[in-house]
Structure formats: structure tokens, C-alpha cells
Amino acid sequence: MMVWQMAARNLLRNRWRSGLSIAGIAVATAILIWNYGFFDGFFDLMVRGTTEVDIGHVQLQDERYIDQPATYDYFAWDEELQDTVSSTAGVEAVAPRVRLFGLIGHEERSSVARILGVDPKEEPRVTVMAEGVRQGRWLGEEAPKQGAAEVVIGRGLSQSLGVGVGDELVVIAEGADGSMGDGLLEVVGILETGNSRIDRRAALLHLEEAQFIAAVEGAVHEAILRVDNPGSAPVLADELQRRLDAIDRSQVRARSWQEVEPGLYELLIYGDQMNRVIFLIVFFVVALGVLNTLRMSTVERHREFGVMRAVGMSKPRLFWLVSAEGALLGFIGAAVGGVVGAAATYFHATAGLDLSPFVEGDATWMGVSFAERIYFIMTWKTVLYPVMGLVVVSTLCAVWPAVTAIRLNVQEAISGRT
Amino acid sequence: MKSKSVWIAVMVMMAFGASAHAEEKPDLPAVEEIEDHLDELYRSESSQAKMTMTIVTERRGTRELTLEAWTAGSDNALFVIRAPSREAGTATLRTEEGLWNYAPRADRLVRVPTGMLSDDWMGSHLTNDDLVRETEFRQDYTTELSWADHQGESVLKATMIPREGAPVVYSRVEYLMDAEEWTPMKATFYDDDKKVRTLSFSDVRQVGQQQVPHRMVVSPEDRPSESTTLEYQSLEFGVDIDDSIFTRRGLRRIAR
Numbered sequence: 001m002m003v004w005q006m007a008a009r010n011l012l013r014n015r016w017r018s019g020l021s022i023a024g025i026a027v028a029t030a031i032l033i034w035n036y037g038f039f040d041g042f043f044d045l046m047v048r049g050t051t052e053v054d055i056g057h058v059q060l061q062d063e064r065y066i067d068q069p070a071t072y073d074y075f076a077w078d079e080e081l082q083d084t085v086s087s088t089a090g091v092e093a094v095a096p097r098v099r100l101f102g103l104i105g106h107e108e109r110s111s112v113a114r115i116l117g118v119d120p121k122e123e124p125r126v127t128v129m130a131e132g133v134r135q136g137r138w139l140g141e142e143a144p145k146q147g148a149a150e151v152v153i154g155r156g157l158s159q160s161l162g163v164g165v166g167d168e169l170v171v172i173a174e175g176a177d178g179s180m181g182d183g184l185l186e187v188v189g190i191l192e193t194g195n196s197r198i199d200r201r202a203a204l205l206h207l208e209e210a211q212f213i214a215a216v217e218g219a220v221h222e223a224i225l226r227v228d229n230p231g232s233a234p235v236l237a238d239e240l241q242r243r244l245d246a247i248d249r250s251q252v253r254a255r256s257w258q259e260v261e262p263g264l265y266e267l268l269i270y271g272d273q274m275n276r277v278i279f280l281i282v283f284f285v286v287a288l289g290v291l292n293t294l295r296m297s298t299v300e301r302h303r304e305f306g307v308m309r310a311v312g313m314s315k316p317r318l319f320w321l322v323s324a325e326g327a328l329l330g331f332i333g334a335a336v337g338g339v340v341g342a343a344a345t346y347f348h349a350t351a352g353l354d355l356s357p358f359v360e361g362d363a364t365w366m367g368v369s370f371a372e373r374i375y376f377i378m379t380w381k382t383v384l385y386p387v388m389g390l391v392v393v394s395t396l397c398a399v400w401p402a403v404t405a406i407r408l409n410v411q412e413a414i415s416g417r418t
Numbered sequence: 419m420k421s422k423s424v425w426i427a428v429m430v431m432m433a434f435g436a437s438a439h440a441e442e443k444p445d446l447p448a449v450e451e452i453e454d455h456l457d458e459l460y461r462s463e464s465s466q467a468k469m470t471m472t473i474v475t476e477r478r479g480t481r482e483l484t485l486e487a488w489t490a491g492s493d494n495a496l497f498v499i500r501a502p503s504r505e506a507g508t509a510t511l512r513t514e515e516g517l518w519n520y521a522p523r524a525d526r527l528v529r530v531p532t533g534m535l536s537d538d539w540m541g542s543h544l545t546n547d548d549l550v551r552e553t554e555f556r557q558d559y560t561t562e563l564s565w566a567d568h569q570g571e572s573v574l575k576a577t578m579i580p581r582e583g584a585p586v587v588y589s590r591v592e593y594l595m596d597a598e599e600w601t602p603m604k605a606t607f608y609d610d611d612k613k614v615r616t617l618s619f620s621d622v623r624q625v626g627q628q629q630v631p632h633r634m635v636v637s638p639e640d641r642p643s644e645s646t647t648l649e650y651q652s653l654e655f656g657v658d659i660d661d662s663i664f665t666r667r668g669l670r671r672i673a674r
Binding site: 172 | 479
């Protein structure tokens, strides 16, 4: 205990020097925490923007559909398959989908749309598509028995066709057998998800209606899954594949989002590595500062160390004293920085950071819009890693000065000849 | 570099062309006449036809459609699918104002954008443009005529290059025609010197004053096992057609 008191007293002997070192450590800690929170938020936005809007965490498709999506590469969505999928450990929700391209429009204008047949009850449990409805409403639980079918269209499609909620549209598309299917639709909602693939071209119909147009009754083109841990989706996909093989449905492939969007996954890994490099650089810079402070203060005190040794302080104790100064410096700095950094990160985690001043117009990256707020992510790791890292770094910085101190020749040090 | 060699080629061709002409080949017909002949071949001033379309695809099997078609002048055309029942009533209407598809289940028309002229018609290997002839050789291409050999016969060859801005996706279209009647035998479509698809004409029959092939086979180059065959069961020219069928309301009446 006395060592700590002495260390604290020693630090207080040169308040300016210690204060500046502590401030440096504090700023570094705060920046690391904020940066960590920002990157996690950024990558979370990327992952959620792609998985939770469109592709899900794990998706099932016919193996030929993966090579080249075609309306005729569908698979039967029967009870055995549904049970197999939903009973797999870790699967939280399953949404079947029919996908096809078709002409959507009216007498004056038309456009090619990505037609998506969805289950209005299951889809919102897997994706945030339903939350993206900006005008009107989401598809009703049941498809209308007669009259026009319901459709929710992307903002871009609604603009290019010049239609809004309540307007009528017609869809004409080529079905799986090559035959032409068509249907009368009523726009019930306008969608804006932040995912440009959806917002520009998508038209969402009830699954049954899309199955009829695509001539794939009882079958789907994909099923997308929400899982409890998106990070371990590849493991779950492998397990699911084994179970599919076991019921002789091996032509249906289970793929994790990491496999579906390898670009995104690589980006995450790259981002993580970049974060580590930033940590290392900051640690190094802080280390130079702390080392300077501690070395200066020990060089000045050679005589004092000599006297302490002469009156009976042991070498280990002296070593501890100097190390404790470094540790204390790091601890105080990191604590202050931790509080400041955590507060700033918490603020941006709840209120979000408005990125729009930094991006021009409707900036999208890999289909995800960054025009809106980015919400930081703060976990115990976000704060603890930088804090612990800097305490360790500044403690280690004390090792060299401490070793120098204990190696002093007592006589020479006392007489001031070092 | 390139333009220079093209110039040399043109000069050489001119020099040899003159001497070849002096030999024994008959005079080439006027380009406009050939263009008009091809443009008018299947429609005359007005026409009415019944046909079957057989679409052979690798993955979707074979599909057979029964069609009925009417044309009047160079602007009006109507194609209606009569069978199979799932698709019966599906129609394509072309007027001066544009191109529409009629969706029978919805009982509505949908405009087909100009950009989709070269997209396939109802899942066949024929394009919208093949069927309704929105583009015209006379208007959208510059044509050069020459003599060529086709299966030991001397035939008329029309090489057509789309004019700038024409809604055509091909870089070049080559028609081989019978030397006397100018009846098309084969048409080859190129994209950047790469053959994209061929149209083969056969079963030539006399309709009115003209020799008209009643069978047309479209073969896409990238999928050799696929094809679409269009066979005319009947084709009449100069029939009296009530112009009102080329309106949206008239189409509904006739398609349903």
C-alpha cells in the first residue's frame, strides 16, 4: 500500500508533467472507445442493412438457382422441409419467398420489377422489410379473396411509375413453365428500407399470388432464416445442410450470409484488422509519451533512488515503486478517458450520429444507405479493451526506467556521478 | 489505324465491285425496294393470320401457343394468344402511339417501354420487335446489297446496319433472299461481329401477289438446343379489318 502512496506522491511532485501524460492517455482512451463504437455501429449497419432487409442470416435455395437465378429453379416447400428447417437449433424464424422478374405498370408507363412473393406474417419476423413501409401499410395477413391483389412497392418504382397508395397496377411475368401470368394489383404501401436493391425495383406480393403468376404452386425460390447468433451462421448452415441431406433434399442448399455476401464478410474482417492496427498505433504513440515522462522523472531522481537504496529499500521494492508510478498514470488516464469515451459513445449509441453532412446525397454502399443516422454500438468490450490496453501499455513503459533505477550503483548515485 | 484500313478496304471493294459488275451478274435492285419488300412481307396493307408458335427450351420443355394476328397499315398490329387456356387472351397491341401488352386476368393493358422492344415476346425467342415490327428496315437501317452464294444458289444479300439512335440491339443484320422473288431464306443477326441468332424461312407459299414463307425458325446462338418455330396456318392479305380492334377497347372485345 505504501508503494502506491509513494507513487502517487511522486507523480504529484511534477503536476504539469503527470497531468499532461494523464491527459494524453485519457484522450487516447476516449478516442479508441469512440472509434470502436463507431466501427461496430457502422459494420452492424452494413450487416443488418443486407441481412435483415433482404438476404437473411441463412438462406435456402435450389443449387441451380444459386448459379443463375431463374424462375424455374424452385423447390417444393412442403411440411417435411418446413419442419426440418424450423426445428434446427438456433433458427428463430423462417420466411419463404417467391422471386421473379416481371413487367409492372399501367397503360401509360411500366417498368421491370423484382417481384417478391412473401408471407406477410413470417417476413417481418426475419427481415425489417415491413418496418420500411413509409406510406400506406404492409400486406394484409390474408390475401384478398377477390378483386385486386395487394402490392407494396419500392419508393423508386412508385416514382418511376407515378403511382401512390390506392392506385392500380398490373403485373405480367413469365412463369416457371414459360407461360405468361398476370394479375391486377392495388398499391397498399410504399417501401423505403435503405437497401437500394429493394427500394428501387421491388414489388412485394402475397406468396400465393406470386406463386400463381410464377406458376410454382406449393413451391418457393428461397426461404430466408433469422438465427439467434448471426456471427455463427456458417455453423448453423452446415448443420442445416446435413439435416436437408438426411431427408433427401440435398438439392436445396443452405448458405450463411457470410457465404452469400462474401464481400461484406471480408469487409468486416478487414475492418476488424484495421481496428487492431489503429489500436497498435495509438498504443505506440501513448507509450512514447509515457516513457518520456517516466524516464525523465527517474533520471532526475537518481540521487534520491541512491539514498532510498542506502537506507535499506530493496531492489524489488524500488522496481515496484517506479512501475507503480507508470501503472497509476495509466490507470488514472484510462479511467478518465474511459468515462469520457463511454459517455460520448453512449450518446451516439442512443441518439445516433448524423452522417448526412459527410456524405453527398443519397450515398449507398453495397446497397445500404448511409444517408441516415448511424447508431454506435457499446458493449463492455468497447470500453474495457481500450482501458485495459492503455493501463497495460503505460505499466510496461515503466519497466525500462524501473530497471535503470535498480541497476544504479548506490555510491555513485548518492554522490551524483551518474 | 482502323479507319485507314477501312478506307483501303472500301477503295478495293469499289475497284473490284466495278469489274465484278461488268461480268455477268444481273443489276442489283434498288435498296429502297428491298427494304420495303421486307417491311411489307407479312403485313401488306392489311393482313389476318392464324399461327402456331412452338417454343423449345432447355429447362422448361416445349410450349405450343396458338395465335391470331391482325395488321393494318404499317402502324397497327394485334397479336392474341388463343391457347393454351392459362394464357388465352394475352395480347400485344401496337398502334401509332405505342406498344401494349394485354393482361387477360387483370383485364388491363400495360405499356411496353421502347427499351423492351428487343426483349423476348412472351417467353419465346422472337422479340417484341420481330412480331410487331416497330422498327422498319427503311427507316432504321442503312442497307447494302450484294450477290452471295447460298447452298449453291446465287442469292441476294442485304447487309443492314442500324442507323444511329434506332432502337435496335444488333450491330448488323444480314438477309439472304431469293434472287427473283426476293423471298427471305435466312437472316443472321450480329452483335459486334458475333453471331447472335438466325432466322430461317421455309414453306414458301403464294399469298396474293407475293411469295411468303409460312415457317420461320429462330435459333439463338448461345443456346443451340433451343428454338422457336412460327408456322402460319393461314395468312390473308388485303382483308377488310375493322380498325377499332386496334384500340384498347376493341382489343378487349376481341381478346376475351
